[in-house]
Amino acid sequence: MSEFKKPMDSPVISPEGDVAPLAGKNVLVCDTTLRDGMHSVAHQFTTENVAEIARGLDASGVNVIEVTHGDGLGGSSFNYGFGAATDLDWIRAARAEITTAKLAALLLPGIGTIHDLQQAKDAGIDLVRVATHCTEADISIEHLHAAKALGLETVGFLMMSHMVGPNRLATEAEIMRDAGADTVYVVDSAGAMLPHQVAQRVEAMRERLGDDMPIGMHAHNNLGSGVPNALAAVAAGASIVDGSCHGLGAGAGNAATEVLSAALDRSGASTTVHTLELIDVAEDIVARICAGKLPKIDRGSLLLGYAGIYSSFLLHTRRAAERYGVSEAEILLELGRRRVVGGQEDMIIDVAIEMSGIDSPM
Amino acid sequence: MALRCAVVGSGNIGSDLIKKILKSDNLEASLLVGIDPESDGLKRAAELGVPTTAAGVDYLLDRASDYDIVFEATSAAVHAANAPKFADAGLFALDLTPAAVGPYVVPAVNLDDVVDQRNLNLVTCGGQATVPIVAAISRVAQVSYAEIVSTVSSRAAGPGTRANIDEFTETTSNALVKVGGAQRGKAIIILNPANPPIIMRNTVFAAVPADTDPQAIIDSIEEMAESVKRYVPGYELVNAPQIDRGAGPDGSTKVAVFLRVTGAGDYLPEYAGNLDIITAASVAVAERLAAAAGKVK
Structure with missing residues (x-):
């Protein structure tokens, strides 16, 4: 697959006297190319694509591989694609x-429902990440209970974490912990956070839940801060970070796993990832399958981060703007004004119709 | 004499029901049953002159002949336990929980078909808002798949709703098929914490054959929306229904309908259209029962 015959050899050379900032930290890496990355390809990965990417990721040593429709179990729909x-x-x-x-x-x-979760367990998952908006953790209680009853490892995933302050986020994380979450996550769904804001939230969770509670970070790159945000989370005490190959994912994408892995190596943190192999997976497999669809920071994705809007809205907005002949940027800004949250993709069409001036019926 | 109504459950739904029953000439708010004497719902009902008890449902069952209809506004598990007791006591039960002991009723669609049953289930708030639209499309075209998205203000979603998210999606999906006439159904619920609170929104998507006449669909939807509006005044189409040929699965035509439900502001403020539509629907059923019993003033 590559010219790198000895993937365990690290090319990192540290100058004498340099203190690696994350030395001594053990960090797990979760790759979500096959879940968040689904947004970049409008959920069109074939089972062959999934097999090839999963094989490469597993061989490269990442700890968790997430595989689902971009909007989770049961996400396949008119609303989400x-x-x-x-x-x-x-x-x-x-x-x-x-x-x-x-x-x-x-x-x-x-x-998705507990019934969907049972079927996913039968199909072979080890772990479920139960996601709610950052103020609505209590709607995950039944699902976390059910996951534990099924013998699954559990993550509580607090989306749009930028919309509440550190203390409130810690309170919601506590609800998930008490319901059975083994790990809780700061999730920057809008790619709107900066490193110090991430650190404050991780610290607040750690203070509330104790040093033994694993904390994770899911970063988006809409402000160009995906990898720095993940590193800031680790520095503040997070022990698992998300990424996706080439940053594939909603909006400007996630922190790129291969970049994150290289950065963690250079920072002195310990992971199980063979970075050179992971770079090959990103370049030789994911970039090939997703040619023309790799995410980037452009007007639309930047506006998501700037206005704090759910990243998954980007491609739906692009299609609605084209269908109704209105401005993508204006739709996104209006969605921000309406304070829509994750899952309200139906409001994109609603806003586009209104902007297009089609008459209302009644 | 009006039909004598007992409401079981003194939370948001039960309290809103009391307000609506008080507005009706044909229904009498005869009892509100709670289990916590300190509950806001019981206090407010008592202030309005409605008899209340904090002694639970046994109080009602001990004097069942004093009532004609019982509205269940507790939880699915409680109604499953209460339903046979209400039946034995000869009470007509309107079930606002997801228990679905009896058949679903959506007044604008199937009231005539089920009104002779002794226990009717009001589906969900999202179901009351969206099933009529799916039924309106179904009566002019075969709906191979219907999908709905209900967005509710976090403040209007009480502890019952929050602990029963799966029951909401599963019950609503079933009703899209059983009452709406779709071959397959899917329901999604989103809670939005924005402040000031957002008014309840519902979007209906349907897949119909490519050769369906768009105007027939639009006419049928607009007529149905008027029927719902008769018992839920805050029910409205927000934009023109969107019909996209070839945009659905397997080359089908995609229909998209955008709805808003503004509450009457009886108990919770008007953003709580979700509360309003299910209580208003149950009162519409009770009004029909009053008419059937010859008790209409």
Whole structure:
């Protein structure tokens, strides 16, 4: 697959007297190319794509591989886009390839159900990440209980974490912890946070939940701060960080896993990832399959971060702008004014129709 | 004499029901049943002159012949336990929980078909808002798939709703098929914490055959919206229904309908359209029962 014959050899050379800032930190890496990355390809990965990417990720040593529709179990829909395969087929395709990493699914209560979770467990997931808006953790309680009853490892995933202050976020994390979450996450769904804001939230969670509670960070790159945000989280006490190959994901994408891994190596943190192999997965597999669809910071994705809007709205907005002949930027800004949250993709069409001046019926 | 109504459950739904029953000439708010004497709902009802008890449902069952209809506004598990007791006591039960002991009723769609049943289920707030639209499309075209998204203000979603998110999506999906006439259904619920609170929004998507006449669909939807508006005054289409040929699965036509439900502001403020639409629907059913019993003034 590559010219790098000895992937364990690190090319990092530190100058004498340099103190690595994250030395001594053990960091787990979760790759979400096959979940958040689904947004970049409008949920059109085939089961063959999933198998090939999962195989590469597993061999590169990432600890968790998340595989689901971009909007989680049951996300395949008019509202979020129909998938090229079902969640269960994607999960089975990954399960057949993974030998070392844990296989995860995402579940948003209100979209997916405990019934979907049971089926995903039967298809082979080890772990479920239960996601709610950052103020609504109590709607995850039933799902976290059910996940524990199924013997799954659990993550509580607090989306749009930029919309509340550190203390409130810690309170919501506590609700998830008490409901059975093994790990809680700061999730910057809008890519609107900066490193010091991430650090404040991680610290608040750590203070509230104690040093033994694992904390994770899911960063988006809309302000160009994806990797720095993940590093800031680790410096503040997070022990697991998310990324996706080439940053594939909603909006300007996630922190790129291969960049994050290289940065963690240079910072002195310990991971199980073979960075050179992961770079090959990103370049030789993901970039090939997703040619022309890799995320970037452009007007639309920058506005998401700037205005604090759910990143998944980007491509839906682009399509609605084209369909109704209105401005993508104006739709995004109006969504921000309406204070829509994750899952309200239907409001994109609603705003576009209104802007286009089509008459209302009654 | 009006039909004598007992409401079980003194939370948001029960309190809103009391307000609506008090407005009706044909219904009498005869009892509000709670379990906590300190509950806001019981206090407010007592201030309005409505008899209340904090002694639970046994109080009601001990004098069942004093009432004609019982509205269940507790939880699915409680109604599952209460339903046979209400039936034995000869009470007509309107179930506002997701228990679904009896058939679903959506007044604008199937009231005539189920009004002779002794226990009717009001589906969900999202179901009351969206099933009529799916039924309106179904009566002019075969709906192979219907999907709805209900967005509710966080403040209007009480502890019952929050602990029953899956029941909401599953019950609503079932009703899209059983009452709406779709071949398959999917329901999504989103809670939005914005302040000031957002007014309840519902979006309906449907897949219909590519050759369906768009105007027939639009006419049917607008007529149905008027029928719902008769018992839920704050129910409205926000934008023109969108019909996109070839945009649905397997080359089908995609129909998208945007709805807003502004509450009457009876108990919670007007953003709580979710509360309003399910209580208003249950009162519409009770009004029909009053008419059938010859008790209409």
